[in-house]
Amino acid sequence: MDTKREYTLSELIQESAENSNENDFFELEKPAMLEVNLKNQKIMAKAGSMVAYVGNIDFKREGMLSKGLGGLLKKAISGEGTRLMYAKGTGKLYLADEGKKVKIIKLQNESIFVNGNDVLAIDENIRNDIKMLKSVAGMMSGGLFQVKLSGSGYIAITTHGEPLLLRVSASQPVYTDPNATVAWSQNLSPNIKTNLTFGSFIGRGSGESLQMEFFGEGWVLVQPYEEVKYAQKS
Template sequence: MLRVQLPEVLAKQGSMVAFQGQMDFDYEGAGGLGKLLKKAVTGEGASLMRVRGQGVLYLADNADDVHLFYLENEGITVNGRNLLAFQPQMTWDIQRVQGAGVAAGGLFNTTVTGTGWVAVTTHGTPVLLDVARMPTFVDGQAAVCWLSLIHI
C-alpha cells in the first residue's frame, strides 16, 4: 500500500483504498487528442484520476508490492497496468518500445518523465537485471519498468 500526503497526485483509477481529510477525485483524461488516440489504438496507458486536497491518501492495486522511484530530469518506462501513481508536475505519454516485435506481446508502454516520485506495482519481488554487462532481452509481458534513456 502507498501512503500519499497531498495536496495533489495522479493515480490509477480505482486504486484508492482509504483517505483521511478533504479530497476531490477527478477523472484525468488522456491529455490531448494524440494521447487519446494512442491509448485507443494500442490499449496501453493507465486510466488515471487526479486527487487534490488536504490529508493522507492510501493507494493499492490487488495487494501488489509497491516500489518508489525518484527521478531527477529522467524518464521511466512502465507497463501501464503497473503504474500506480506519480507527482502531477511530471509528464506522461504512450510510446513504442524500441526493438519490440509483435510476438513480444507489448509494443507500447507508458513513459513518465521529469523530476519527482513514481510508484510502480509488481506481483511479487521483481528481478533487477544489470543491463550494462551484456545484451539483455525480456519478454514484453514480464517486463515491468526500466529507466528510459530520456534526459530532459
C-alpha cells in the same frame, strides 16, 4: 517470516495501524499500500486504486490514459488501457493495486520507462510521454505501451512479488517476457523479437514466442510473474 497464527485485537491494531510519525509526500505505508500526503496538491493515480482517504480530497476520472498521460492512448486498442484518475486536495490518500508490491522512486532530473499497467501514481511535477511499441508482435502481446516519466518528483510503480534488476551492456543484451517486464532505464529502447515457430503455439505462448530485446547500456526490471492483460471495452 511472520509465523503468528492468531492476534488479540490490540495486537492487530498495533501491527496494522498507520505510522503517523512519517509524512513524506509518497510514503510506503505497507509493502502493498502507498500513502500519499496531499497538502493542496494534485496527483494522477490508477483508477480503482483508492482504498481509503482521510481529509478533503476530490477525484476525477480521466478515461483511458487520456490527457495527463497522452491523448494517444485514447485511440489504443490494447488490453493495457489503464484508466486513470486525478486526486486533488488536502489529506492522506491510500492506494493499492491488487496486492502488488509498491516501489516509490524519487526522480531527480531523470527519466525512466515503465510498463503502462505498472504505473500506480505520479505527482503533477513529472512530465510524461507514451508510445506504443511499433510492432505487429507488440500488438499480439497485448499492445504494450511504455510510459516515459521525466523530471524531478515522486512516482510509484507496482510489481507482482519482488522484482529483479538485470544489467544490460553492449556485449550482453537482455531478453524479457513482455508480460513480466516492469521498467527500464531511459537510454534503452526495446525491440520486439519474434520466434513464431510451430512449437511456439504450444503452451502459454507468451514470452516463449515473443520477447523484448534490450541492447546498449542500462538496466531492466522484471517481476516473477506473467501479468497478461485483457482487452477492455471503452
